Amino acid sequence: MTADDGRAAVYAAEIAAFEGTSYESLTPFDELVALARKISSASWWPRGDVPVVRARADSGTSSATQRGGDRPTVRLAAPQMTLATLVHELAHVLAGVASGHGPVFRRAHADLAGYAFGETEAVWLLDAYAAMQLAPGPRAWAQPPVRDSCAGPLAL
Secondary structure, rough: OOOOOHHHHHHHHHHHHHOOOOOOOOOOOOHHHHHHHHHHOOOOOOOOOOEEEOOOOOOOOOOEEOOOOOOOOOOOOOHOOOOHHHHHHHHHHHOOOHHHOOOOHHHHHHHHHHHHHHHHHHHHOOOOOOOOOOOOOOOOOOOOOOOHHHHHHOOO
16 A cells, blocks of 8 residues: 555544544443444445454554455554444455545545434534545445434444
């Protein structure tokens, strides 16, 4: 994989969009796994089942990885067991783990925020990306339905 240009700016945009919200609150691991199953079983989701596992006990960061032809796996670190982190890592899976934090990832991230959290939250993220001069790329999957933010997040 080439250098992951824009990674720091994506992280800054996420902080601007979600810091101080319930999406950044620690969430029980089983609830995160259940949300991942809801997302990966949706009719629009093109990537199939995505295993979500705990990262090593000493890990401080979460990841989405794929080795060869294996299915992508999301690993969640204990200090990052939040809805926002899960959606971020699933966006890597949707975009293709080799996409880094580029335009396709940003489209996937906004789509997943809208699907899992709601339209308002997707706009928060898109606005934060725009402020960082990070445009989302084209969508290479079916457009997911966007939730009404008043209905609450998909996970609850």
